[in-house]
Amino acid sequence: MRFLGLGLGLGLALIASAVLAREPLESGKFTIEGEVLVYDTVAPPEGVVEEMENADIDELLQVLQRHPEITTLRLNSSGGSLWAGDEMARLVMDFELDTEVQSVCESACTTVFLGGAKRRMQRGGKIGFHRSHWSPEDIESFYASEREEEGWRTPFEFSAWVYEDTQEEVYRDLTYMLSRGVGAEFAIRSKGYFSDMWYPTRRELREGGILRD
Numbered sequence: 001m002r003f004l005g006l007g008l009g010l011g012l013a014l015i016a017s018a019v020l021a022r023e024p025l026e027s028g029k030f031t032i033e034g035e036v037l038v039y040d041t042v043a044p045p046e047g048v049v050e051e052m053e054n055a056d057i058d059e060l061l062q063v064l065q066r067h068p069e070i071t072t073l074r075l076n077s078s079g080g081s082l083w084a085g086d087e088m089a090r091l092v093m094d095f096e097l098d099t100e101v102q103s104v105c106e107s108a109c110t111t112v113f114l115g116g117a118k119r120r121m122q123r124g125g126k127i128g129f130h131r132s133h134w135s136p137e138d139i140e141s142f143y144a145s146e147r148e149e150e151g152w153r154t155p156f157e158f159s160a161w162v163y164e165d166t167q168e169e170v171y172r173d174l175t176y177m178l179s180r181g182v183g184a185e186f187a188i189r190s191k192g193y194f195s196d197m198w199y200p201t202r203r204e205l206r207e208g209g210i211l212r213d
Contacts, residue, residue, distance in 0.1 A: 029041055029056060030059060030060070030063055032067060033074075034069075035070055035071045035072060036072045036074050037060075037067070037070045037072070037097075038102070039060075039073060039074065039112075040077070040102075041077040041080065042076050042077060042078060050078075051078065051079065051081070052077055052080030052081050052084045052085060052108055052109065052112075053080055053081050053084055054083060056084055056088065057084055060091055064091065064095050070095075071097060071098060072097060073092055073097050073098070073099050073100070073112070074099075074100045074101075074102050075099060075100065075101050075113055076101075076102040076104060076105070077104070077108075077112075078109065079106050080107075082108050082111075082132065085109065085111035085112055086111060088111075088115070089111045089114065089176075090115070091115075092112060093115045097115070097117065098116050098118040099113045099114075099115065099120075100116075100119070100120045100121070101121040101125045101126075101127055102122055103126075104125065104126055104127075104128070105121075105126075105127050105128070106197060107129075107130060110127060110128070110129060111173075111176070113127065113210075114177065114210070117212075119210065119211050119212045119213075120213060121205065121211060126199045127199065127200065127205060127210065128197040129200070130190075130193045130198060131191045131192070131193060132166075132169065143155065170191065173191070174187050174188070177190070180209075181209040182208060182210060183207070183208045183209050185208075186200075186204070186209065186210070
């Protein structure tokens with residue numbers, strides 16, 4: 001009976017440890033698993049937005065401040081807000097985290113992934129690149145909402161701003177990729193895909209400097 005009691009107690013302790021090791025957080029997109037912080041926008045809980053959004057920036061910062069034991073950010077996301085991707089990548093670099101792709105990391109998610117000191121991809125995972133896209137509907141909406149504040153008197157003035165802003169964005173993206181050890185040829189190629197997502201092979205990701213074990 002004594003050994004049975006010890007075995008039962010040990011079993012309950014292990015179960016409790018496993019439960020505590022996987023801690024879901026406020027938005028449902030983040031989950032703590034020991035020293036790994038999982039960020040999943042592909043299969044979040046019901047009612048949660050299935051993409052990266054600006055609110056995720058603050059939650060990531062709060063989690064990292066409360067849990068200094070976290071060393072790795074594991075990603076599973078098809079992307080979303082470019083601003084969110086930039087700011088989350090900044091936090092990943094500031095907290096000196098490693099990054100890991102669980103199943104898929106596409107679009108703005110790749111910006112976050114490249115912030116990692118060491119960068120890994122689980123077997124069967126994939127990383128997708130494409131150049132930015134802005135739909136006509138979103139352009140029209142942005143122009144209508146911002147024209148007075150920005151002082152655009154005509155659509156032509158707005159078009160001139162878009163032209164300059166687009167070039168600056170491409171320059172920033174390429175500069176960032178090079179600063180993270182990505183090869184110039186790979187970085188340029190990543191901007192050549194628009195309608196289709198480019199999923200490089202594991203070998204291409206390694207040779208291009210995306211994966212860094």
